[in-house]
Amino acid sequence: xxxxxxxxxxxxxxxxxxxxxxxxxxxxxxxxxxxxxxxxxxxxxxxxxxxxxxxxxxxxxxxxxxxxxxxxxxxxxxxxxxxxxxxxxxxxxxxxxxxxxxxxxxxxxxxxxxxxxxxxxxxxxxxxxxxxxxxxxxxxxxxxxxxxxxxxxxxxxxxxxxxxxxxxxxxxxxxxxxxxxxxxxxxxxxxxxxxxxxxxxxxxxxxxxxxxxxxxxxxxxxxxxxxx
Amino acid sequence: xxxxxxxxxxxxxxxxxxxxxxxxxxxxxxxxxxxxxxxxxxxxxxxxxxxxxxxxxxxxxxxxxxxxxxxxxxxxxxxxxxxxxxxxxxxxxxxxxxxxxxxxxxxxxxxxxxxxxxxxxxxxxxxxxxxxxxxxxxxxxxxxxxxxxxxxxxxxxxxxxxxxxxxxxxxxxxxxxxxxxxxxxxxxxxxxxxxxxxxxxxxxxxxxxxxxxxxxxxxxxxxxxxxxxxxxxxxxxxxxxxxxxxxxxxxxxxxxxxxxxxxxxxxxxxxxxxxxxxxxxxxxxxxxxxxxxxxxxxxxxxxxxxxxxxxxxxxxxxxxxxxxxxxxxxxxxxxxxxxxxxxxxxxxxxxxxxxxxxxxxxxxxxxxxxxxx
Numbered sequence: 001x002x003x004x005x006x007x008x009x010x011x012x013x014x015x016x017x018x019x020x021x022x023x024x025x026x027x028x029x030x031x032x033x034x035x036x037x038x039x040x041x042x043x044x045x046x047x048x049x050x051x052x053x054x055x056x057x058x059x060x061x062x063x064x065x066x067x068x069x070x071x072x073x074x075x076x077x078x079x080x081x082x083x084x085x086x087x088x089x090x091x092x093x094x095x096x097x098x099x100x101x102x103x104x105x106x107x108x109x110x111x112x113x114x115x116x117x118x119x120x121x122x123x124x125x126x127x128x129x130x131x132x133x134x135x136x137x138x139x140x141x142x143x144x145x146x147x148x149x150x151x152x153x154x155x156x157x158x159x160x161x162x163x164x165x166x167x168x169x170x171x172x173x174x175x176x177x178x179x180x181x182x183x184x185x186x187x188x189x190x191x192x193x194x195x196x197x198x199x200x201x202x203x204x205x206x207x208x209x210x211x212x213x214x215x216x217x218x219x220x221x222x223x224x225x226x227x228x
Numbered sequence: 229x230x231x232x233x234x235x236x237x238x239x240x241x242x243x244x245x246x247x248x249x250x251x252x253x254x255x256x257x258x259x260x261x262x263x264x265x266x267x268x269x270x271x272x273x274x275x276x277x278x279x280x281x282x283x284x285x286x287x288x289x290x291x292x293x294x295x296x297x298x299x300x301x302x303x304x305x306x307x308x309x310x311x312x313x314x315x316x317x318x319x320x321x322x323x324x325x326x327x328x329x330x331x332x333x334x335x336x337x338x339x340x341x342x343x344x345x346x347x348x349x350x351x352x353x354x355x356x357x358x359x360x361x362x363x364x365x366x367x368x369x370x371x372x373x374x375x376x377x378x379x380x381x382x383x384x385x386x387x388x389x390x391x392x393x394x395x396x397x398x399x400x401x402x403x404x405x406x407x408x409x410x411x412x413x414x415x416x417x418x419x420x421x422x423x424x425x426x427x428x429x430x431x432x433x434x435x436x437x438x439x440x441x442x443x444x445x446x447x448x449x450x451x452x453x454x455x456x457x458x459x460x461x462x463x464x465x466x467x468x469x470x471x472x473x474x475x476x477x478x479x480x481x482x483x484x485x486x487x488x489x490x491x492x493x494x495x496x497x498x499x500x501x502x503x504x505x506x507x508x509x510x511x512x513x514x515x516x517x518x519x520x521x522x523x524x525x526x527x528x529x530x531x532x533x534x535x536x537x538x539x540x541x542x543x544x545x546x547x548x549x550x551x552x553x554x555x556x557x558x559x560x561x562x563x564x565x566x567x568x569x570x571x572x573x574x575x576x577x578x579x580x581x582x583x584x585x586x587x588x589x590x591x592x593x594x595x596x597x598x599x600x601x
Contacts, residue, residue, distance in 0.1 A: 024427075025426040025427050025430070028425050028426075029425070029426050033359045033422070036359070048366075060373075060376050060380075062377055062395075064380035090288060090291060090525065091291070092287055092294050124381065125293075125386045127294065139380065
């Protein structure tokens, strides 16, 4: 088998003996463009214009635009984000800014006080969503985001970033239900672990009490023996 | 090659660009004309410089991936593959079979996009704005829809990962892809009939911008430009990467290496791409789309150095990486095919008319995002 294939050249001035009417290629081209022009009036797959604000194109659910933060239940308390700053570090154009919320003693509350994404810098790559270990940040499909305020309007804070888990479920049902199942399993595991821990603590306590009682009993008998 | 000319007032100096009407990008050519003949051509570029190589040294390996989409923005997926290939070579990561098939499918679709768009652009260079470009972009849009469903974005795909791909094919994607592949052949027949028989195209492209094979090889020219001159050099055959050695396809070669051959070779390459796509879609195995042990976050390759190259639609696209064992590369260097193919522009244009310069620039097939980086 040869790996090569050579071009058959058409020559511009036709070779002697192969007379071609000059301009035949042009006419052929005109026929093709005429055919395409006519087809564009009746063929379904050629009529692709969409009257935009009234009609909308169907967009793939996998389409990604800008990130959003997912919360369960209430927006103020249910944020999944723990302000771990992994996305902040991995973001290629460095457009994420996170401040961790702390209580008055300086102890971490594991939630963001400030979470800003500058979407005038964001390059829609989706790496933040990919690296997030807490299932918190996802890429949105929202695209009508034009604004006349090019500083404040393009700086998304927590108020505009936080979106509910139901929104995620509506946006990408497959991904969201997989995440929900995973989170539920984790929670059950955690609850089971906590229950096991509590049971173990209780058992330990009982065992300790029993041991103490036994020791006391033994000491009592010994004392009795001594006194006798 | 240079043409000696006396610097008197009879010469005309023309600055083509930077906002060139054929919109290959922000590229400027300082042309000296003697009458209508080009006697000197100096290219000026760098208007689109974004400091990609230096930025890559201060971000993680993963964060460099979306920047490669912006190199040659017509074909982001082959750029992704080139970087992933280099990092995999550097860190010795295995790629699962299914991921290799997905990569081949996306890369060959990218080649179709690039060559189809090229047909539109070169016709634009010849003054035929409209029909050819619109037909080309109509078909390109079908492939971009596939890419949007697969990668989440039409052009800025950010799809390949070190050890595989970011996600698996969505449900029904392979079927839709094979429909697009089946419809592509008839479209190519039509486009070829539309363009290649055209006397104006023949008159304007034949015997324009030829260079001897020796000059092309010495200049480091790769890709369709080199093969149009008859040099049998395609990295998919010379140094097979991925799983290209499993497919049955041929390398088209040109005869003269003029602009006509450069157009024709792309038509033939697209047909070979369709052949590869059909085989890949038929043989697509089940399995992992990414290596189960591939690290996404906090990825640190061992200390070392690697250069890996792939056959991009425009030529040899290579990445040279030096790792010092940290999360950031120590040195990150790209070998861009557009930029190196552009270096012989003056040699091709000297002695020809000004109108030919535009066609020759178009036939090199450059994307300024890659030239300036």
